Amino acid sequence: MQKETYLGVDVSPLNYEEIIADLRGRMAKGEKSTIIAVNPEKMIKAETDADLKQLINESTYQIPDGIGVLLASKLKKGGIRSRVTGVDMMDRLLRFAAEEGKRVFFYGAKEEVVRAAKENIEKKYPTIQIVGYENGYEKDNDKIVRHIQEVNADLVFVAMGSPRQEHWIRENMHHVPATVFQGVGGSFDVYAGHVKRAPEFFQKLGLEWFYRLITQPSRFKRQLALPRFLLKILFSK
Structure with missing residues (x-):
């Protein structure tokens, strides 16, 4: 492009x-x-x-x-x-994952936030496969990488704030099977219902x-x- x-x-x-169309082609080629x-x-x-x-x-x-x-x-x-927008791109990717049977992993935020986000997303997209998550307070990076490997995730969303989340992606993306990575900042808080977005008029x-x-x-x-x-x-x- x-x-x-x-x-x-x-x-x-x-x-x-x-x-999404471009990603579909890239994912097919690994x-x-x-x-x-x-x-x-x-x-x-x-x-x-x-x-x-x-x-x-x-x-x-x-x-x-x-x-x-x-x-x-x-x-x-x-x-x-x-x-x-980052949060809308994440939502579009989640819909894509639900429709295409792709496996999703979350990393970041507080335990109660990422867990609530996972539950709310599963309600919104009943067919989605969120195969695992780790909260942002887990410091054993080898454990996180192993977890993503074990669940064979296709898409990984990392919520640690920018640019920390992008540094993590750069350092670890080639050690896991996933092919799509997005740093999503505070998006887990939005999905958890802890942070409200601006009214649609402003958006x-x-x-x-x-x-x-x-x-x-x-x-x-x-x-x-x-x-x-x-x-x-x-x-x-």
Whole structure:
């Protein structure tokens, strides 16, 4: 696929269904695939963090999780037409796993969170095979890897915060049979019902960032990354 690049960071132009179609082909060939969400805050940080930039650019799919990335593409006459959020990408992959009989593994979050997420997902997708999980407080990495090997997982979702979760994926993906890996941040909390997403009205308009700002004013400094990012894009060659 032809990726777009902003501030030295690659972004995949594919939408949810195009990613699923591409993944289906890669899985059939046994190719490993990784999914990382990119947003203005992460892209600005990558300008001065070479390891983070490499981590992002080495991923198979850098999904445009943030209205700022979509606006950057429009400013530069790119081809990105819609956001691909991390939590919605995870949901689309879970539906794919349920429909295709793929085996799913979760790693991360508190025990009560990952367990509740698993139970709620199984209610939403009754045919899904969630074959195992480990909470984020399990420190024996060999045990985690063995567990994924034993249950022969196809897809692994890791919720440890970025970029820690992506580092874990990079270091362990070639030691397990799974071929699809996504770092999902706080998505387990959403599925567990512990964190509520912005109302659908805000989601459709790409204004989840604004909803979070008005409900959590302490995020103001973090949200300044959006205008900084757009100014950098505007004046970049």
